[in-house]
């Protein structure tokens with residue numbers, strides 16, 4: 001049976017994450033080895049030439065699943081009929097820029113893109129925001145798309161999740177595939193909380209296996225939460241291949257489902273679960289099935305976790321209030 005190609009829009013396509021992402025989408029890693037894709041690359045005018053170069057390279061790979069590439073600087077064209085949108089392009093913080101300036105500059109990107117998604121995307125559109133500040137950029141885009149169900153707008157905390165899995169596996173001396181049910185709560189920022197109290201390593205409770213609260217508080221949590229800054233310090237550029245890999249994982253899991261007995265972490269609009277104010281886009285433990293996700297319910301939250309979840313959620317509330325004050329939502 002010939003499948004209809006899935007339209008995948010990538011913004012910031014000429015950037016470093018875009019370069020690490022597009023070849024994997026075109027080779028079937030995003031949606032599946034039997035799912036043809038059409039790519040739409042959105043760039044600002046200065047980025048169009050580089051995006052054309054990447055498109056030439058995509059052609060040169062002769063990927064059997066790649067059924068077309070369109071390059072544009074017009075969001076209305078880029079999101080027309082889009083089934084999956086990866087919002088990667090964002091305004092980085094530059095010297096002397098205050099947090100409010102950064103939120104305002106990104107509002108100028110994510111508000112029109114949200115509106116274009118609202119007006120032109122396919123009914124089944126799924127949106128992943130990667131561009132920082134990812135959670136609040138997702139909130140801005142979602143607020144500009146009132147006709148799209150809010151839960152279709154998500155923010156990426158899968159990179160944090162993968163980082164935490166890897167660090168925990170090292171500490172416990174197990175393979176990453178032995179680590180399950182880890183959770184990132186809150187914001188994709190240094191306040192995020194990687195939670196191992198419900199995680200398992202090789203079928204045993206991770207916190208009990210590790211049995212080292214000092215390592216948890218002083219090593220594990222800061223290593224995961226500050227990993228983005230450590231990569232920038234080491235590479236002289238922010239994470240790119242690992243971020244692209246996490247974007248692939250996020251969408252693949254959303255579309256194809258979590259494994260039985262496991263869950264993942266996604267930044268999603270809160271429904272009020274675990275005391276996280278409704279509407280803010282915060283990271284939760286989720287299971288996915290048939291293209292939908294559900295927050296894992298009923299986890300007991302101890303005092304150690306509660307304080308850290310609350311601190312990250314507080315930051316998200318402040319970011320929401322700031323963009324509200326700027327008239328962006």
Ligand SMILES: NC(=O)c1ccc[n+]([C@@H]2O[C@H](COP(=O)([O-])OP(=O)(O)OC[C@H]3O[C@@H](n4cnc5c(N)ncnc54)[C@H](O)[C@@H]3O)[C@@H](O)[C@H]2O)c1
Nearest residue numbers: 012014015016017042043044047089090130131132159243
């Ligand atoms: N959520 C995460 O885990 C995570 C991880 C790593 C990086 N990031 C973020 O991802 C973003 C992209 O990172 P990068 O390394 O690819 O940056 P980059 O600077 O290499 O590329 C960004 C690209 O976006 C383009 N762009 C800017 N404004 C645009 C717009 N309005 N429409 C379309 N394209 C636009 C730029 O021209 C550039 O080509 C950054 O905000 C970064 O902080 C997030």
Ligand SMILES: O=C(O)C[C@H](O)C(=O)O
Nearest residue numbers: 132227228229231238239
């Ligand atoms: O781009 C950044 O500031 C860091 C990035 O969000 C990361 O977590 O690697």
